Amino acid sequence: MRTEPDILEEQFFDAVHHKRFPTAGPTSTKDIGCSNALLAQLFDSQLISRHLDYRSRLMQKSGQSFYTIGSAGHEGNAAIAAALRVDDMAFLHYRDGAFMVQRAHMAGQDTIIQDMLLSFAASSHDPISGGRHKVLGSKKLYIPPQTSTIASHLPKAVGAAVSIGLNKRLKRSGALKEDAIIVCSFGDASLNHSTAQGAINAASQMGYQKMHTPVLFVCEDNHIGISTPTPSGWVAASLQSKPGLRYFYCDGRNLLDVFRVAHEAAAFVRSTRLPAVLHMRCVRLMGHAGSDVQSTYLSPAQIEATNAQDPLLYSAGLMIANRLADEAEVAARYRAIATQIEEEAERAAATPKITDINTLVAPIIPPKRAPSKQHITPTKLVALEKKNLEKPMHMARLINFALHDIMEQYPNAILAGEDIGTKGGVYGVTNKLKATHGAHRVIDTLLDEQTILGLAIGMGHNGLLPIPEIQFLAYLHNAEDQLRGEAATLSFFSNGQYTNPMVVRIAGLAYQRGFGGHFHNDNSIAVLRDLPGVIVACPSSGREAVAMLRESVRLADEEQRVVVFIEPIALYPVRDLHEEGDGLWACSYHDASSQPAIGLGEVATHGMGRDLAIVTYGNGTYLSLQAQKTLKDVHDIDARIIDLRWLHPLPIESMRNAIKGCRHVLVVDECRRSGSPSEALIAALVETERDLVSARLCAEDTFIPLGNASRLPLPSKESIVEHARALLADASS
Ligand SMILES: Cc1ncc(C[n+]2csc(CCOP(=O)(O)OP(=O)(O)O)c2C)c(N)n1
DSSP: OOOHHHHHHHHHHHHHHHTOOOOOSOOOGGGTTOOHHHHHHHHHHHHHHHHHHHHHHHHHHTTSOOOOOOOTTOTTHHHHHHHSOTTSOEEOOTTOHHHHHHHHHHTTOTTHHHHHHHHHTTBTTOTTTSSSOOOOOBTTTTBOOOOSSTTTTHHHHHHHHHHHHHHHHTTOOOSSOTTOOEEEEEETTGGGSHHHHHHHHHHHHHHHTTOOOOEEEEEEEOSEETTEEOOTTHHHHHHHTOTTOEEEEEETTOHHHHHHHHHHHHHHHHHHOOOEEEEEEOOOOSOSSTTOOGGGTSOHHHHHHHHTTOHHHHHHHHHHHTTSOOHHHHHHHHHHHHHHHHHHHHHHHTSOBOOSHHHHHGGGSOOOOOOOOOOOOOOHHHHHHGGGTTSEEOHHHHHHHHHHHHHHHOTTEEEEETTOSSSOOTTSTTTTHHHHHOTTTEEEOOSOHHHHHHHHHHHHTTTOEEEEEESSGGGTGGGTHIIIIIIHHHHHHTTTSSOOOEEEEEEEOSOOSSSOTGGGSOOOOHHHHTOTTOEEEOOSSHHHHHHHHHHHHHHHHHHOOEEEEEEEGGGTTOOOSSSTTOOTTOEEHHHHHHSOOOOTTOOEEEOOOSSEEEEEOTHHHHHHHHHHHHHHHHHOOOEEEEEOOEEESOOHHHHHHHHTTOSEEEEEEEEESTTOHHHHHHHHHHHHOTTOEEEEEEEOSSOOOSGGGGGTTSOOHHHHHHHHHHHHHHHHO
């Protein structure tokens, strides 16, 4: 049976034989500013990309390759690459093989065919992912690899664009040059995704305000998303309606048209530093991927009409019309590339694969790098708050003070979030930071959490140290893929070459009295606990928060880690522990600053009681310390409290050491029973500490209601005392 590649190849040779080439738009290089040599190079890039697609299917059939999504029909994007510089960072659609090949040609990188085949073969020699995925990506070519989640790369492309102007203002040099631009491509169906819409809206709003956002979006419109047609005219209507976003259109079947318009679009973005979108018409050949049978949703006539628009036919016509080759030479070039790729594929298939788990997981933890912290004594906070540095403060204020110093010590640190600037955040945690460090370093973002996290990822690509804020934990969820699918995975899929250093500050957890209800009292961190490589920190007091925030920023800066820093909202204003006025939960910034550093995985132990160990964190630490006193005073039970501080990865070893000498362990967990850290803690205890008697007290599986009822699902001082006594009683009976 004839395969789809067979049909397209026959069509190609038939067109060459009969000298019948379709045309659309310009036919001469002269009118375009494209040299003949460049046109020939672009044609080569297209042919290479196409033959890689054909080869990928053959390799898959013989078990040498896996994923066959290809670029056939989109090869006009080679001319987009040609209109850009190699150091214009590119966040690419999965159909941009020809872009990648062309960029390699421009960079003089002659290993691109082998590199891409190594990726197809999941070879451990694959230079971008080390055999972890078939991705388009290259450090040298400024192409970070993308995931399969369509549209999730757009927010970070906007972030990278914003970072260029920021570095300039900060007089820093990052990975990108001052006059670089960002290109970000995606399909027509993906345009409808809320992530794409959010990012385009963000760029559009910035463009509307004439803020520097040098991003060129490219919508590669093949009129279909897997099997669902895009309504005729929709892409143009949608993209033309965005204020502040300049619209360009080109016909992707014709290399010269693409080059002409892409050149104009790139020049616009480069010179104005404003965003634009290039809408490229193209076709999708051979279905969505190798496994897709187009005939189940397209008629034979539709498939034939699409095949007839194969861009290789148009390009062959351009080569001949511009006297760069005759028919025989075009056919010979086509065959020569096919042969070269066949030979190189055999070599790629024979290379080693990842065979051990340690190699596989190694890049989940990114490589270390030189610190950007300046070892200076910060002066700005002292000037601003001189009188208050020695006074006992609550957590919100202490975090604010710590942020002031961090901003001074890390000149590349950028805060970004909703209402964090002029207002100083909902709880005043970012008070006066904007006035002190400038609006470009303390950014009041638009209201879109995906944009906030995308900004952070993009800034991280350009040497900045982002500290984004999510206003409340409940509002992380509509953007969590930016952490789960993007930030957490990048080091893995790029074998540690691209990273997303950041500290995401999130006000979260329950017990707060101010705002009520679930949305301001979200007590679930389950979505963060299974993200490989991501660190989750949760301080229980202002004193702890200062040291832990510093360690979190160090981890992001020196170890390139993604750190989520959960600030327990309810503890923000708390000063007292046992009784009003005792001031035991307050601390002066001076004292908090002079305590020893708190390293990742270090737990805190309060008391050395041997009757019972209570393992807890956040609000649970605060309540357990109250319970500890009652247990001692009223029931003569000597408990020790272990504050975990770090909730992912859980500090199991440190916890084991901290409970030594206690036979009874109560885990007090303010998160919902299902998915809460206590599940893993109990499992770890049961697995290894056979003589222990353990139990857990956690929040019920419900959402938090308003008013006094908000306490019903949560552990309290009283319930901790009760469970502690019951555990000891059970054990002795
Ligand atoms: C968020 C998400 N939802 C669904 C998918 C599955 N999927 C992969 S490609 C695709 C269609 C994309 O179509 P389009 O944007 O037009 O790009 P094309 O493949 O046509 O180039 C879908 C639904 C996905 N990868 N990501």
